[in-house]
Amino acid sequence: MEDTTKLNTSKLGTKEYWDDFYSLEKQNFEENPEDTGECWFADNDAEEKMVEFLLDNLGEYNIKEDSSMIDLGTGNGHLLFTLLEEGFKGEMIGVDYSEKSVEFAAEILKTKYSQNDNVTFATADIFNEQWAPGKFDVVLDKGTLDAIALSGIKFENNETVVDVYPKVIEKILGENSILLITSCNFTEEELIKIIETETLKKWKSVNYPIFEFGGVKGTTICSVAFLKSSAK
Template sequence: MSLVLEDDNVERSQSGKVVQMQDKAELSTSKLGTKKYWDELYALELENFRRNPQDTGDCWFSDSDAEQKMIDFLVDNIGAYRISEDASVVDLGTGNGHMLFELHQTEFQGKLVGIDYSEESVKLATNIAEATGVDNFISFEQADIFSGDWNPEKYDIVLDKGTLDAISLSGMKINGKLDVVDVYAAVVEKFLKKDGIFLITSCNFTQDELIKIIETDNLKMWKTIKYPVFQFGGVQGATICSIAFVKRN
């Protein structure tokens, strides 16, 4: 996966490779925001997994250890709001389901669900769950979370690791006029119970930008996860941010 870093105007791949991009005031479209791209990627990863069950695909943001930091954050905050050992958790844009498999190895033993709009993603994650014997605890489903006529189940915890980053590059419009970024917070709210937690990680948006995108009257910033900062041209910043929001009502 390759995502935009607004601060230094580059595109950085999961492996850390950097590619120069044109200056822009807003996010451009990219094949990384298309369903076709992810279907083809996960179809290939599923083929690789069938050939070698040890190959379960990539873990996004592995270079920053973001996934483990998100899991550690949830474990450290058990007892706050709706975070508990039996909390229900949904991972939006779950991909290969890696974060849910890792979360299941901790204190969290509640309902774990991964949702993705790629059928191939769901096939891959389901195959991994069955092969590792956790399919009774973790389930996956294909769905378009932006479908207006879909009323999802509500959860205690909603996770996003790079999903907003990817869909922000899609160029997709809701009702022909609204960017998916503009409606994302409302979509997240539909998944959350009162006092539920939304934990999101992004390398496409700064912390301030992410707060501006996600905060609503009901969804408020709660805590952040710390990452190493860099300094470039006298300006300090981080290439990644993780923020927890709580749904008040």
């Protein structure tokens, strides 16, 4: 059977694409401060669903109002700003390998959330082995694995980004902590195949409306939470 966890490469997998994208979004924001940029998967209310999921599961494992959170491939930082507005008050960091994304998100922070010092943004390639941001209670990914899976980059031993991704997550996830990931390129079953390890297991998933076409049922997007338990 075809391995559907391997996607074809695309310009969405290049840093150049994202630098150009966020340069333009930053310019738009400077002209109109109401324009904070594109909210990825907005048609599916993915951001609202991720935030709602965390609110509904407050008190479970390390999900608390003051959980430390990291948003991988943060883009315009919108997800962290929404979490802030919904009352989350732990340390929140958004990282992105595009300096333009980080400049843009930091500018929104300064312009609209200047009273807040819980949120920070930093440039980082999450696949850089030297990158060691510490451990977090909640790791967030909205569309980032989707984008990086399109990069076609190979590491030592011919490993793909999809092979390395769970190792990156395990490095930055504390015990009893959660990865909440949203994807439109991978199904829930594919995400489980990519991400699950001995200590990282699917915990819960978010419900999206189900479409039916030609007798086949499915969703165009999925958000799945993985729990890191202690090593056996």
